[in-house]
Amino acid sequence: MATYKLLATAAMGLESIVASEVKDMGYETQTENGKVFFEGDERDIAKTNLWLRTADRVKIIAGEFNAFTFDELFEKTKEIEWEKFLPVDAEFPVQGKSVKSTLHSVPNCQSIVKKAIVERLKKAYHRNSFLDESGPRFKIEVSILKDKVQLSIDTSGAGLHKRGYRVDQGEAPLKETLAAALVKLSRWTPDRPFVDPFCGSGTIVIEAAMIGQNIAPGYNREFDSEKWPWIGEDIWNEVREQAEEMANYDQPLNILGTDIDHRMVKIAEQNALEAGFADIIQFEQRQVKDFKTTEENGVVVGNPPYGERIGEIEIIEEMIQDMGRVFSKHPTWSVYILSSMARFETLYGQPATKKRKLFNGFIRTDLFQFWGERPKK
Template structure:
């Protein structure tokens, strides 16, 4: 099989988790801001798209070179062996971005890149007229940072956060990739109870269930690279068969999601049914302050409302105060709460064991971590 330079893109702050995921699949990594680089073949493309829970996309790094002038950009792009990736009828839309570079006009960079690829393709395939672009699609990106151009081809298509189970969502849904990251940071394992007391549409609980039963997050969706002639169907079949064999559908889980809004509880239940966890995750309408349990050594992972609108902040502050008091009754439980409130620790009533900066979309947040006391229970 052919070796490719690959990159898994990730939200800022989540690169290390993505690197761990890539390494778990057997590939060595190099981490940069928002990116995890590794080398792999066609099977690596399939496996990473199926298995990466926290990455946004998997891309092929086609080339990287200095680009100070448009002529330099054109000639460098034209020199690339595009025929290695694109068949004669390939469709190849070009997107672009430019940061701190002399070539700051993104539309011009896109147009020049497209023209250079067309010239290369026409020469290689001995075509005089237009390329019809009626075949499989290859989404190409020209990205220029500090006068260094990087060309990539997206192998994922729709972002990897689109698992396929979320049929309905609330007003401020948590991205599936971030939800999975929160579960992974908590080090939760399926032998421990898991609770999300502000569950919304159920994303965190659903991601926990997939992790608990070792279900590949991309198992039930399609990827743009499945259309490519050189990504043989047998590769995808093998990768999906491996994922199916790795899943532990019989693993028992104690996962509970609750929310004050009965409408959100119904949405979460619908999404759980769609994901195949209808009988595994318990969703119920309940205020967080009413949480009680006889279980020990549990894990709470949650994303409470941030109170963005006028009048909401005071309400949310009281909710966090109440929940902090409730959790004082459960010293063996670990709590992980994502919040944008700078006074969160004061509200919760305890200094955090550890704090981690993360971005929920464009919102700067912190993951407040409170580690529970160890009990005699064996995981």
């Protein structure tokens, strides 16, 4: 098998969590803004796509070089051995971005990279006419930053947040990758109770259940690289079989999702059913102020509404105050709330043990962490 320079892309603020996941899978990493680099073969491409919970995509770095003119971009792209990656009938759309670079016209850069790859493939495959692009898809990205060009091939297809269980969703659904990151940051373990009091369509509790039973997040979906002839069906079958063996479906879990909106509770139940957790995750219609438990050492992870409409702010401020009052009665519980409210700690009634800046889409938020008392031995 060949060794490739691979890239797991990460949302802003999640780089260290993605890097930690990649390291836990046995790879050495290098991290830049939004990027975690590592090396691997064909099996590693399949494995990381199937198992990475917090990364956006897995890409192959096909080439890197400096380019200041369109001629340079064309010639250096053409020098890359694209025939090692792309079969003669490959469909290869090219998309691009350029930041602080001499070659700032993205459409022109995309067009030139496409022409250069076509020229290379026609020569490699002894074709005089056009390439019909009727075969498997290889999405190419040309990314130029400060005149350094990076050409990559997307192995994932749809973003890795697309797990395949979301039947329906609310107005502002949390991305599955961010939801998984919140669960990981809470350091929750399957032997502890887990509650999301603002469950919406159920994303956080479903991701927690997948982590709790060690189920590969990509198990029920397809990837572009599954159809690539040089990876092969056998590798994907083998990686999927290993994932099935590693899943712990017998692990008991105590997971509860609640929401004030009965419609969202119904949607969450449908999504949990689709994910295979209908009998494992409990759902209830309930306001956060009505939270009650006799259990100890639990974990609360939630993403309450941010109050972007006029008249909502006051309601949300009152809800945060309710949260602080309710959870203060359960000192052994740890609480992790993602919020864009600047006055969150004041309203909650105590300073966070720790804060972490994260982005929910383009919204700047903080993960307010209130660590519970350590259980008495």
